[in-house]
Amino acid sequence: MTTPATTQVGGPLDQGPPAEPRIGSRNRTGDKIFSGTATAAGITILVTLAGIAAFLLYEGFPALVAPAEDVPGGEGFWPYVQPLLFGTVLAAVIALVIAAPLSIGIALFISHYAPRRVAAPLGYLVDLLAAVPSVVYGLWGIFFLAPQLVPVFRWLEQTLGFLPFFAGPTSATGRTMLTAGIVLAVMILPIMSGVNREVFLQTPRLQEEAALALGATRSEMIRMTVLPFARSGMVSGAMLGLGRALGETLAVALVLSPAAVISFNLIGSTNSSTIAANIALNFPESSGLAVNTLIATGLVLFTLTFVVNFIARAVVARRKDFSGANA
Amino acid sequence: MTTTTTPTALTSSEVGLNQGRLPRWSTPATIVAVVVLGALATLVLDAPVPLVVGLGVLALLVTLPALAWVVEGRRRANDRMWTVLVTLAFALALLPLLSLVITVTQNGLARFDWDFLTTDMRGVLGEGGGALHAIVGTLIITGLATVISVPIGIMTAVYLVEYGRGRLARAITLLVDVMTGIPSIVAGLFAFALFAIFFGPSVRFGIGGAVALSVLMIPVVVRSVEEMLKLVPNELREASYALGVSQWRTIVRVVLPTAAAGIATGVTLAIARVIGETAPLLIITGSTNILNTDPTDGRMSSLPIFTYYSYTIPGVPPEFGVERAWAAALTLFLIVMLLNLVARVVSRIFGSPTSR
Structure with missing residues (x-):
């Protein structure tokens, strides 16, 4: 945190000779206007967030109170949103399970394994993954990844078919929950490995050197100093990735072939849709109460991601205050 | 900790630091x-x-x-x-x-040609057609979003770094972070819900898209500008104050110019981040086949939307639509990579404020 040396700028001028009071007062007015504008900009953020919740609630409310048979699906709002909520969480959890170990490996490679000189460019390279538009990911997933994965799914069905996740029958197109999860995992890798890299690099140098001086190998040093130190950072990185995965829309909308079911089968051809994908697929053709219903599901999604992100950021903020990492 | 049993017959050259280690090769x-x-x-x-x-x-x-x-x-x-x-x-x-x-x-590359970049889709059913309307739409919507987001973002960052104390500043910091995680489709729904109140439920226009993108862009701008302002050495501020310069003039004349390169980098990356957003535009700007340069009136196409619909509704025969989808994806990809490259070059050439 930078702290300006004096907060009472312009003070000395006020006490100066009365010949120049105009300059002092003009400066003070300028200061007031400027700091007022800055504060107003900051408050805009709060207003926007409150506005999002308020407007979604306002437009979504009719769906919440409407008679059950008027809501799409004909069973009311909660039965409508349940399979979607399930699909959203399932896809995000698959993505998280795949991305969490990988992102730790990537971050460790850049922070502790790669030669110093190439570490930063390699970091950019991973960050580039974050810049690819989601619709491009969707096209890639459906054209390239899904067909490649079909034989893998077949194999999973044959060898691990006794598990409900891989019960089959395998989708012939490869457009399954697992494919969506893998695409999501690729999409959240950059943010997760970015956070992990940052906390790994904050490990106190002296602790690392002490471990090495005691004869630890590099992997032992990492397990003894870096990972324990970075634990809460890794948790919050994972939460941020989870938040991203929960809200990702187009990639899922393109890759999944959705149905209104709750199914743990990850490789079959009937999959639960996700809230975001469902909105993207149905919104353009909807009217009347269907629009309100979709907005209400958006409110559910907003609440979910808000809570996840809020917890993640609160963990990071607490860590900054107490860990002494920045001391 | 290496080998404990040492062979007896060792020449002196074999006994060394590398003993018991695999050779480097x-x-x-x-x-x-x-x-x-x-x-x-x-x-x-x-x-x-x-x-x-x-x-x-x-x-x-x-x-x-x-x-x-x-x-x-x-x-x-x-x-x-x-x-x-x-x-x-x-x-x-x-x-x-x-x-x-x-x-x-x-x-x-199959359809990435001059024709693709200079024609729109008016009256095109099968072969041919282009993405001019989508490219122009993307530039207009993203440009408007930048115009909205950059002043708010920079001023919020200035507030957080230069003025912010106490609970309000802490709340804003936390909520900016939370705002970075808002799903893009929710931003689109927000813009729709906001404008539907005034213009009815069939509202579709470019400014709405710009508002939705701003919701996604502002927190990114705030974050990067904040980082840059924190890097400005306090000595510069103090020197300015010591000369009797007021705080706001110090910020405008000393702090912001010092961080200018970093701010430019951050803004460019923020643009790159939102230019490929599809979901919010799907909700609030809709899609059209013809060139529309008026963001206040009617549907407006954009590259991500064009990509999406060219693939999902390719027309008959489908292969031409799919080809256009890939060409549009390539255009979008190139724009995003170019923006990233520009950002890196700017920060490389002008350096961070600490290096001055």
Whole structure:
């Protein structure tokens, strides 16, 4: 945190000779206007967030109170949103399970394994993954990844078919929950490995050197100093990735072939849709109460991601205050 | 911790620091051996490529630690296994990037021509047509979003770094972070819900898209500008105050110019981040086949939307629509990469404020 040396700028001028009071007062007015504008900009953020919740609630409310048979699906709002909520969480959890170990490996490679000189460019390279538009990911997933994965799914069905996740029958197109999860995992890798890299690099140098001086190998040093130190950072990185995965829309909308079911089968051809994908697929053709219903599901999604992100950021903020990492 | 039983007959040259360690060339030699064997297997035995790659990875994972176990002991073997694992994780992350670039370029080049960049889709049913309307729409919507987001973002960052104290500043910091995680589709729904109140439920226009993108862009701008302002040395501020300059003039004349390059980089990256957003525009700007340059009136196409609809509703026969989808994806990809490159060049040339 930078702290300006004096907060009472312009003070000395006020006490100066009365010949120049105009300059002092003009400066003070300028200061007031400027700091007022800055504060107003900051408050805009709060207003926007409150506005999002308020407007979604306002437009979504009719769906919440409407008679059950008027809501799409004909069973009311909660039965409508349940399979979607399930699909959203399932896809995000698959993505998280795949991305969490990988992102730790990537971050460790850049922070502790790669030669110093190439570490930063390699970091950019991973960050580039974050810049690819989601619709491009969707096209890639459906054209390239899904067909490649079909034989893998077949194999999973044959060898691990006794598990409900891989019960089959395998989708012939490869457009399954697992494919969506893998695409999501690729999409959240950059943010997760970015956070992990940052906390790994904050490990106190002296602790690392002490471990090495005691004869630890590099992997032992990492397990003894870096990972324990970075634990809460890794948790919050994972939460941020989870938040991203929960809200990702187009990639899922393109890759999944959705149905209104709750199914743990990850490789079959009937999959639960996700809230975001469902909105993207149905919104353009909807009217009347269907629009309100979709907005209400958006409110559910907003609440979910808000809570996840809020917890993640609160963990990071607490860590900054107490860990002494920045001391 | 290495070998405990020392052989008796050792010449002096063999006893040294490297005793009980694998020679330095062992790692590259193992990798070369595995790659050569894999290539042989593919060429001679005609083995499927994914299988060979998988087996090769497994071979690396086993051979190096096994060698190390024999010569160096269990702990070093463990260490080598982790090195291989971590490196593999990184290589695995580069695979999708590589495959994305190859897939998009290969499929996109078929229709990425002058015609594609200079015509719209008016009256096009099968072959031909272009993305001019989408490119113009993307530029207008993103430009408007930038005009809205940059002043708010910079002023919020100024507030947080230069003025913010106490609970309000802490709340804003936390909520800016939370705002970075808002799903893009929710931003679109927000813009829709906001404008539907005034213009009715069939509202679709460019400014709405700009508002939705701003919701996504402002927190990114705030974050990066904040980081840059924190890097401005306090001595500069204090020197300015010591000359009797008021705080706001110090910020406008000293702090912001010092951080200008960093701010430009951050804004460029923020633009790159939102220019590819599809979901919010799907909700609030809709899609159209003709060039519309008026963001206050009517539907407006954009590159991501054009990509999406060209693929999902390709028309008859479908292959031309799909070709256009890939060409649009390639255009979008090139724009995003170009923006990233510009950002890196700006920060490389002008440097961060600390280097001055």
